[in-house]
Amino acid sequence: MTKAITCTLCEAMCGLLITTSGDRVTGIRGDADDPLSAGHLCPKALALADLRDDPDRLRAPVRRTADGWQEITWDEAYDLVAGALARIRRRHGADAVATYLGNPVTHSLGGMTHAPPFVNLLGSRNRFTAGSVDQLPHQVVARLLYGHQWLLPVPDIDRTAYFLIFGANPAVSNGSLMTAPGMARRIRALHERGGTAVLFDPRRTETARLGVDHHFIRPGTDAALILGLLRVILTEGAATPAAYVDGLDEVRHAVEPFTPERVEAATGVGPGTVRRVALEFAAAPAAACYGRMGVSTQRYGTLCQWGIQLLNIVTGNLDRPGGTLLTRPAVDAIGQLDPGRRGRWHSRVRGLPEFGGELPLAALAEEIRTPGPGQVRALLTVAGNPVQSAPGGPALDQALAGLEFMAAVDFYVNETTRHAHVILPPTEPLERDHYDLVFRMLAVRDTARYSAAAFPKPPGARHDWEIFRDLARRYRRLVRTGRWRDALMLRLRPDRIVDLALRTGPYRLSLARLRRHPHGIDLGPLRPGLPRRLRTPRKRVRAAPPPLLEAVRQAAADLLTPAEPGTLLLIGRRHLRDNNSWMHNSARLTKGRPRHHLLMHPADLAARGLADGAPVRVRSTTGEVTVEVAASDDLMPGTVSLPHGYGHDLPGVRLARARHLPGAPVNALTDPAALDQLSGTAVLNGVPVTVEPSP
Numbered sequence: 001m002t003k004a005i006t007c008t009l010c011e012a013m014c015g016l017l018i019t020t021s022g023d024r025v026t027g028i029r030g031d032a033d034d035p036l037s038a039g040h041l042c043p044k045a046l047a048l049a050d051l052r053d054d055p056d057r058l059r060a061p062v063r064r065t066a067d068g069w070q071e072i073t074w075d076e077a078y079d080l081v082a083g084a085l086a087r088i089r090r091r092h093g094a095d096a097v098a099t100y101l102g103n104p105v106t107h108s109l110g111g112m113t114h115a116p117p118f119v120n121l122l123g124s125r126n127r128f129t130a131g132s133v134d135q136l137p138h139q140v141v142a143r144l145l146y147g148h149q150w151l152l153p154v155p156d157i158d159r160t161a162y163f164l165i166f167g168a169n170p171a172v173s174n175g176s177l178m179t180a181p182g183m184a185r186r187i188r189a190l191h192e193r194g195g196t197a198v199l200f201d202p203r204r205t206e207t208a209r210l211g212v213d214h215h216f217i218r219p220g221t222d223a224a225l226i227l228g229l230l231r232v233i234l235t236e237g238a239a240t241p242a243a244y245v246d247g248l249d250e251v252r253h254a255v256e257p258f259t260p261e262r263v264e265a266a267t268g269v270g271p272g273t274v275r276r277v278a279l280e281f282a283a284a285p286a287a288a289c290y291g292r293m294g295v296s297t298q299r300y301g302t303l304c305q306w307g308i309q310l311l312n313i314v315t316g317n318l319d320r321p322g323g324t325l326l327t328r329p330a331v332d333a334i335g336q337l338d339p340g341r342r343g344r345w346h347s348r349v350r351g352l353p354e355f356g357g358e359l360p361l362a363a364l365a366e367e368i369r370t371p372g373p374g375q376v377r378a379l380l381t382v383a384g385n386p387v388q389s390a391p392g393g394p395a396l397d398q399a400l401a402g403l404e405f406m407a408a409v410d411f412y413v414n415e416t417t418r419h420a421h422v423i424l425p426p427t428e429p430l431e432r433d434h435y436d437l438v439f440r441m442l443a444v445r446d447t448a449r450y451s452a453a454a455f456p457k458p459p460g461a462r463h464d465w466e467i468f469r470d471l472a473r474r475y476r477r478l479v480r481t482g483r484w485r486d487a488l489m490l491r492l493r494p495d496r497i498v499d500l501a502l503r504t505g506p507y508r509l510s511l512a513r514l515r516r517h518p519h520g521i522d523l524g525p526l527r528p529g530l531p532r533r534l535r536t537p538r539k540r541v542r543a544a545p546p547p548l549l550e551a552v553r554q555a556a557a558d559l560l561t562p563a564e565p566g567t568l569l570l571i572g573r574r575h576l577r578d579n580n581s582w583m584h585n586s587a588r589l590t591k592g593r594p595r596h597h598l599l600m601h602p603a604d605l606a607a608r609g610l611a612d613g614a615p616v617r618v619r620s621t622t623g624e625v626t627v628e629v630a631a632s633d634d635l636m637p638g639t640v641s642l643p644h645g646y647g648h649d650l651p652g653v654r655l656a657r658a659r660h661l662p663g664a665p666v667n668a669l670t671d672p673a674a675l676d677q678l679s680g681t682a683v684l685n686g687v688p689v690t691v692e693p694s695p
C-alpha cells in the first residue's frame with residue numbers, strides 16, 4: 001500500500017510516499033506531487049523506518065528502579081507523574097516545577113497543540129525551550145521592528161536575484177526559518193536565471209560548494225560586518241526604503257563606527273568585499289539577506305538579526321517579491337500567540353528576563369542547583385535532550401541527578417531522560433496524523449498538506465496529545481487550577497483544532513478538503529502584505545528601537561576589536577545524516593566514514609605539533625573534551641569545528657548503537673554564562689578554546 005505522508009524530521013516538511021506491508025515499511029521516496037518539496041527527500045527520511053523498528057525505542061511507560069527500567073501501565077505512570085508534580089507544587093509553589101520543550105515538539109502536531117496548554121496548567125515561571133539555544137534573536141527583532149515575534153519575513157529564494165547568507169548551511173540543514181526543501185536545486189535555479197548567492201561562513205561548507213560566492217569570516221564578528229554593509233549602503237546613497245519605515249536617521253548614526261577598514265580588522269573580510277557586496281545587494285532588482293544558527297547563537301546574535309532585517313529594509317527588499325516576505329499560512333495562529341513580551345519576570349539566580357514566557361535554557365542548571373525559595377525541584381522534559389543541547393551540558397547533567405522528581409515525554413532513554421523517574425513514550429511519527437502548524441508559517445511558498453498516519457496506533461499506545469490530555473485530567477483533580485482556554489485545548493483533538501483553524505483561516509480550507517488532496521494544496525508564491533500586517537501601533541516599521549540602538553552603542557568597541565593572533569574559536573557543524581542529538585541509533589544514518597572529528601586548519605595543527613587523526617584535548621573556560629582531530633583547509637585558520645549531539649556513552653543511556661559512536665559532547669565546552677544579552681540565547685559559536693595533544 002502507498003500513502004502520502006510528510007516527513008517530520010526537519011523543517012523542510014518533505015512530502016513522502018511510503019509503501020507498507022502489514023506493519024512494516026517497504027519503501028520511502030519523495031512525493032513529486034508535493035507543491036513545496038516536488039519530490040525532494042534526504043537520507044534521513046529513510047531512517048523513519050529505522051526509528052519505527054528500533055528495539056531501543058520505548059513502547060510503554062517505564063519507571064526507574066534500583067534494578068533498572070520497569071514497564072508500568074499508563075494509569076500508574078499518569079498517577080505517578082501527576083501526583084509528584086502536584087505534591088511538589090503544593091509544598092514549594094508552582095515555580096518549583098520546571099518544564100523544557102525540545103525541538104521535535106514543533107514537528108509534532110499533537111505536541112504543538114497540547115504541550116503548551118499543559119505547561120500553562122503547571123503555572124510555573126521556570127519554562128524553558130530549545131528556542132534559547134536556537135532562534136530567539138529572530139523573534140526579539142521581529143517583536144521590536146514589526147510588533148510581533150512571529151512576523152518573520154522569509155527569503156523568496158525562488159524569485160530572488162541576490163541571496164546573501166550569513167552563518168547558515170541550508171545544503172545540509174534544508175533551511176531553517178526558511179522551509180525550502182531541495183536547496184541545491186533552488187540555488188542552481190538562481191544561478192541559471194543569472195542570480196548570485198553570497199555566503200559568509202568560517203567554514204567552506206556544503207552550501208559554499210553549490211557555486212556560491214563564499215567568504216570566510218571570523219566567528220562571532222558578523223554584527224560588525226553586517227552593520228558595515230549597512231553603513232556603505234546608507235552613506236553611498238543607495239537606500240530605497242518603503243514609506244512606512246521610521247528611524248533610518250538613527251540607524252545611519254548608529255552604524256557610523258563600522259567603516260570598511262575597521263570591519264576588516266575585526267572580521268577578516270576585506271574592505272573591497274564589504275563595499276562590493278553592499279553595493280551589489282542594494283543594486284540587485286530583488287535581493288534577500290538571511291542568517292541562521294551561525295549568527296543567531298553567537299555573542300551578538302540579536303544585533304546580527306537586526307542588521308539582516310535592516311539590510312532588507314533599507315534596500316526596499318522587505319515585502320518585495322524576490323526579497324523577503326511574510327507567509328500567509330492556511331492556519332494563521334499569530335493572533336493566538338504571545339506577541340513577544342519581555343521582562344515580566346526574571347530568573348531567580350541570575351536575574352535574566354523572560355521573553356515570550358520563557359527563560360534562557362542556560363539558566364536551568366543553576367535554578368536546580370541553587371537552594372532557596374523558588375528553587376527548581378522537579379522537571380518535565382518533552383521531546384528534548386538538554387544535557388546534549390544546552391551550554392554547559394555536563395553541569396546540567398549533574399544538576400538533573402539532584403532533582404526530587406523528573407518525568408519525560410519521550411521515546412528514548414537518552415543522556416537527559418536517563419535521569420527521569422518516569423518516561424511516557426508517545427507514538428512514533430508514522431503512527432500519527434500530521435499537519436505542520438509551525439513550518440508552513442516559515443516556508444518559501446504557501447502550501448497546505450494534511451497527512452494521515454501511515455500505520456494505525458498500536459494497541460495500548462498513546463499519542464503525545466493524549467498523554468497531555470490524560471495527565472492534565474489527573475493533575476487538575478489534585479490542583480484546581482488553570483485557565484479555561486487551556487483546559488478546552490487539552491480536551492480537543494488536534495485534527496479538530498486544525499479543522500477549526502483551517503476553516504477560519506485566510507483560505508477558508510477544511511480538513512475534509514485537505515484529506516481529498518493528500519499531496520498538498522498549492523496556495524501560491526509569497527505575496528506582499530505590508531504595512532497592513534504589521535502589529536506595531538501605527539503600522540510602521542520601527543527600524544531603530546531604542547534597546548537595539550543602545551546595544552550597538554555598547555557593543556561597538558568590543559565588536560571592532562581586532563582578533564588576537566593565536567586564539568582558536570570553536571564553531572558548530574551539522575551533517576546531512578545527523579539530526580541534532582537523536583537518530584544516532586539508526587545504522588543507515590551512522591554507517592560509513594566517521595564525521596565526529598574536530599576540524600582544524602593544517603596550519604593550526606602544525607603550529608601546535610598535532611597530527612592529523614590524533615586524539616586531542618580541547619579546552620574552554622568551562623570544560624574539556626577529548627576527540628580526534630582532522631585536518632581541513634575548509635576551515636578558516638584560527639577556527640575549529642565540532643558537531644553537536646555526539647558523545648552518548650553515559651551510564652544508563654539505552655541507545656545500543658549510538659553509545660558506541662565515537663565523538664564528544666561539544667556543549668561541555670560552551671559556557672552557560674555566555675549569552676546574547678538581548679535575547680538570552682546561548683553563545684554556541686565563536687567559543688574560545690585551546691587544543692593540545694591528548695596525554
Ligand SMILES: Nc1nc2c(c(=O)[nH]1)N[C@H]1C(S)=C(S)[C@@H](COP(=O)(O)OP(=O)(O)OC[C@H]3O[C@@H](n4cnc5c(=O)[nH]c(N)nc54)[C@H](O)[C@@H]3O)O[C@H]1N2
Pocket residue numbers: 010011103134166167168169170172173174175176200201202203205217218219220221222292293294295298571572573574575576577578579580685686
Ligand atoms: N541534517 C540536519 N538538518 C538539520 C538539523 C540537523 O541536526 N541535521 N537540525 C535542524 C535544526 S534544529 C536547525 S535549528 C537548523 C539549523 O540550520 P542552519 O543554521 O542552516 O544549520 P547549521 O549547520 O547550524 O549552520 C550554521 C552555519 O553557521 C556557521 N557559523 C558558525 N559560527 C559562525 C559565525 O560566527 N559566523 C558565521 N557567519 N557563520 C558561522 C557554521 O559553520 C555553519 O555552516 O537545521 C535543521 N536541519
Ligand SMILES: Nc1nc2c(c(=O)[nH]1)N[C@H]1C(S)=C(S)[C@@H](COP(=O)(O)OP(=O)(O)OC[C@H]3O[C@@H](n4cnc5c(=O)[nH]c(N)nc54)[C@H](O)[C@@H]3O)O[C@H]1N2
Pocket residue numbers: 101102103104105108111130133134293382383384385386388389390409410411412414426429464572573579580581582644645666667670684
Ligand atoms: N553546541 C550546540 N548546541 C546546540 C546546537 C548547536 O548547533 N550547537 N543546536 C541547538 C538547536 S538549533 C536545537 S533545535 C537544539 C535541539 O535540542 P533538543 O530539542 O533538546 O534535542 P534533540 O536532540 O532535538 O532531542 C529530541 C528528543 O526528542 C525526542 N522525540 C523525537 N520525536 C518526538 C516526538 O514526536 N514526541 C516526543 N515526545 N519526543 C520526541 C527524541 O527521542 C529526543 O530525545 O540543540 C541546540 N544545541
Ligand code: SF4
Pocket residue numbers: 007008009010011012013014040041042043044045174181
Ligand atoms: S530534508 Fe530530509 S529530514 Fe528534512 S523533511 Fe526532507 S526528507 Fe525529512
Ligand SMILES: [Mo]
Pocket residue numbers: 103134
Ligand atoms: Mo534548531
